[in-house]
Amino acid sequence: MRGIIHRLRGGLIPLIALIVVLAVLPIAGAPRSWLLYLLLFFLYLAMANMWNLLCGYSGLISLCQPAFIGLAGYTLVIWAWHGLPIYLGMALGAIVAALFALLISIPVFRLSGIYFAIGTLVVPEALRYMFLLWRPIGGSIHGGGAGYVLKGASDFSTAGVYWLGLGIAVASALCLRLVLRSRLGLGLAAIRDNDRTAGSSGINVFRLKLYSFVISAIITGLAGAIFYIYQSYVEPNSAFSVRWTMILILAAVMGGMGTEGGPIIGTVIVVFLHFLLARYAGISLIIQGTLLVIIMLLVPEGITGFIRKTRTYRYLLQLATMRAN
Amino acid sequence: MTLQFLVDLSGPLVMGILLGGLYALIALGLSLVFGVMKLINVAHGDLVILGTYFGFFGMTGEIFGHRLTFLGIDPIVSLVVGMPLLFAIGFAIQKYLLSRAVQISMEAPLIIAFGISLIVQNACQRLWTPYSRGLTTSYALDSFNVGVFNIPLVYLLDFAGALVVMLFLREFLRRTYLGKAISAASQDRGAAQLMGINTGRVYAYAFAIAMATAAIAGVFLGLTFPFTPTSGVSFLIIAFGVIIIGGLGSMLGTFLGGMILGLAQTMGGHVLNELGLPGAATGQYLILYIIVLVVLAVRPQGLFGR
Amino acid sequence: MPEETLLKVSHLDTFYGSLQVLWDISIEIKQGEIVAIIGANGSGKSSLLKTISGVIHPARGSIIFEGKEITTLDPFQIVALGISQVPEGRRIFPDLSVLDNLILGSYNHRARPKKEQNFKMVYELFPILEARNNQLAKTLSGGEQQMLALGRGLMSETKLMLIDEMSLGLAPIVLNEVYKALRKIRERDITILFVEQNVRRSLEEADRAYIMEVGRVVLSGDVVDLREEEEVKKAYFGV
Numbered sequence: 001m002r003g004i005i006h007r008l009r010g011g012l013i014p015l016i017a018l019i020v021v022l023a024v025l026p027i028a029g030a031p032r033s034w035l036l037y038l039l040l041f042f043l044y045l046a047m048a049n050m051w052n053l054l055c056g057y058s059g060l061i062s063l064c065q066p067a068f069i070g071l072a073g074y075t076l077v078i079w080a081w082h083g084l085p086i087y088l089g090m091a092l093g094a095i096v097a098a099l100f101a102l103l104i105s106i107p108v109f110r111l112s113g114i115y116f117a118i119g120t121l122v123v124p125e126a127l128r129y130m131f132l133l134w135r136p137i138g139g140s141i142h143g144g145g146a147g148y149v150l151k152g153a154s155d156f157s158t159a160g161v162y163w164l165g166l167g168i169a170v171a172s173a174l175c176l177r178l179v180l181r182s183r184l185g186l187g188l189a190a191i192r193d194n195d196r197t198a199g200s201s202g203i204n205v206f207r208l209k210l211y212s213f214v215i216s217a218i219i220t221g222l223a224g225a226i227f228y229i230y231q232s233y234v235e236p237n238s239a240f241s242v243r244w245t246m247i248l249i250l251a252a253v254m255g256g257m258g259t260e261g262g263p264i265i266g267t268v269i270v271v272f273l274h275f276l277l278a279r280y281a282g283i284s285l286i287i288q289g290t291l292l293v294i295i296m297l298l299v300p301e302g303i304t305g306f307i308r309k310t311r312t313y314r315y316l317l318q319l320a321t322m323r324a325n
Numbered sequence: 326m327t328l329q330f331l332v333d334l335s336g337p338l339v340m341g342i343l344l345g346g347l348y349a350l351i352a353l354g355l356s357l358v359f360g361v362m363k364l365i366n367v368a369h370g371d372l373v374i375l376g377t378y379f380g381f382f383g384m385t386g387e388i389f390g391h392r393l394t395f396l397g398i399d400p401i402v403s404l405v406v407g408m409p410l411l412f413a414i415g416f417a418i419q420k421y422l423l424s425r426a427v428q429i430s431m432e433a434p435l436i437i438a439f440g441i442s443l444i445v446q447n448a449c450q451r452l453w454t455p456y457s458r459g460l461t462t463s464y465a466l467d468s469f470n471v472g473v474f475n476i477p478l479v480y481l482l483d484f485a486g487a488l489v490v491m492l493f494l495r496e497f498l499r500r501t502y503l504g505k506a507i508s509a510a511s512q513d514r515g516a517a518q519l520m521g522i523n524t525g526r527v528y529a530y531a532f533a534i535a536m537a538t539a540a541i542a543g544v545f546l547g548l549t550f551p552f553t554p555t556s557g558v559s560f561l562i563i564a565f566g567v568i569i570i571g572g573l574g575s576m577l578g579t580f581l582g583g584m585i586l587g588l589a590q591t592m593g594g595h596v597l598n599e600l601g602l603p604g605a606a607t608g609q610y611l612i613l614y615i616i617v618l619v620v621l622a623v624r625p626q627g628l629f630g631r
Numbered sequence: 632m633p634e635e636t637l638l639k640v641s642h643l644d645t646f647y648g649s650l651q652v653l654w655d656i657s658i659e660i661k662q663g664e665i666v667a668i669i670g671a672n673g674s675g676k677s678s679l680l681k682t683i684s685g686v687i688h689p690a691r692g693s694i695i696f697e698g699k700e701i702t703t704l705d706p707f708q709i710v711a712l713g714i715s716q717v718p719e720g721r722r723i724f725p726d727l728s729v730l731d732n733l734i735l736g737s738y739n740h741r742a743r744p745k746k747e748q749n750f751k752m753v754y755e756l757f758p759i760l761e762a763r764n765n766q767l768a769k770t771l772s773g774g775e776q777q778m779l780a781l782g783r784g785l786m787s788e789t790k791l792m793l794i795d796e797m798s799l800g801l802a803p804i805v806l807n808e809v810y811k812a813l814r815k816i817r818e819r820d821i822t823i824l825f826v827e828q829n830v831r832r833s834l835e836e837a838d839r840a841y842i843m844e845v846g847r848v849v850l851s852g853d854v855v856d857l858r859e860e861e862e863v864k865k866a867y868f869g870v
Binding site for chain 2: 731
């Protein structure tokens, strides 16, 4: 009994074991539908981790994530159109997303709280209209609009995309952990508590928030690009859609913001909901919206917050710390 | 050459001002709520569209794909039912959801409003299909002339509607007990309570009034533009732009802010046309969004802001 | 006519979060009195007032007004019953006119039908308010704002007025005017409970006083007696 608890606190070994198991699944002959659900889980998790970094740890309620996802996707598609390798396209997509984050931060970071939220809301919407008007590549289509197929997507097997997804999910978790343990993380914790006092104690609030924003853009962009490798076509209405944001908010709120484990649990629930609500596609938003409202009102700290309050968790924690002494 | 230039401008000028009326009308509710409760309701656009669909239902009787032909009421007339309905919905949202959210955290009202937004959008999709609709009344296609331009009659109605609602709200806030209580609660909530004002209930009334305004805005919106269940976001952004330009919480400021935004849009569109650039309709939304971003970047407290 | 107990506070314990600010407070106010609660900053006197007016709720103890238990009521309900609070810092509504501020004072349902009478009373007591009727409240001087705050309290058909730190920031001349007004208010059978730091002045104006330190009542009684108390003399008059 004690040994198990000790290893739970250790954390690393079971985690690595889990990753190995996941990596082996395609080879072990897991059914394609499983792999696809897991792929979605990996991609959403990467994005949710980044959203957690922004909202839970930096105090930035960003509704801007679809912009990074869509831009990375389009960069990839345009790049591949010219026959260039997809891996490079992915990287380029992430870079474009990061540059865009830098650009957008100029107007948007002057705002805070709700202003920031709405400012970031405008950005993907504006991009959506832009890509509805503008066809960057290919011949003109009646009605305009930039919907494209990703050339070279068929070169990727399901396993291939799956492993890319696993990779970005792990990368996002590592990234989050590294940031939180770094000086950036300390600074962010101070900012999250109180913007102004953090600023007056010498922390460059703007720069730290910018770092978070750009980091989230890179990883979210990568995850987006991988998504489009899987989906193999991109079009403006879904690329910049608020549904991305909805998934992230749902995952973050249900799992618990500001905790490392929160996004994981939240994403599990979100993907599970996808699966469950597939039959009720017509009212899935009503259900998810209602869930969001109920959870925010009754359990605002999400499931991780809830668990932390339960006696079982506190008991286990006590045992573990006793063991350490 | 200058005379022609001016004559050419008169069309977009008038259109901008009149259209600005619609934008102001949509924004008035948002402005009221922000002025009183310091809350930006991100579901506002979707609730306006809900109002539009109520008008649609009254007009066509269509629901779940069936048609109740005994309806067929002019959308403006149907406001007799639409306004109390949205009033009640608004009252409930503030009293039971948002008032609790405010006590939980800073992000909670935003997230809950987001949830409401999803629910409303999906509900409208189920009830009235995702296809693009319009409130095509008999007068919806009438127009009148200004110079060489044809201006739709509904634009004039939009302007008139906005003016009436704005004046009504302003006088209500100034002259009635409840209106004064709302102003007081927005200036100092604690002191208002010491006056014997039940601020929780006053906030609920304020939100409800804002929603009733949204019902009106929804009907006029439907008369002016085609709409879908997801049109709400665009109009939330426009409304936000209006109150940023016009100054938060001021009814008159919101009204003027609407004019300014409308003018910016039509003038910008005119310039684009002159330059031969394509994409009139979609492009105008884009212009609006860019204007909003620019205003946010340059002067978030607005032109008339405190 | 025997004086009835208007307000009875018993064994009040109040907390701000986990910090206790009031310890076992019991006071009694009789109809028609002027009572002072005196103490330095942090003595808990403002907290006591806020507990009575319902802004904070006590963890233990009870507050009974005119025989009714009001301990857990909301502020707006307590105002309706006849207790008005003139808050610390006045807190008049800056962007509303003097007239509107006064009108808002009569918001509760008992006060609305009596609006005109109460206007007369307020203008008689504070003529300057009538002169400045249409001005925005934020343009008034400190003393005028205090009068407006008192006037607002009077508009509510109040039986018991709670006044929090009235003298802060007021010139002595103005303060005299205000205390004169308080005496006239008492003549109209309105009971007054005021909270002050200035011991000497309070003991001149009140009938009875409670002296508070660090959240407890340390002394109480008629002001005549208190003025003679050795401890009071030592602590506050430096004798």
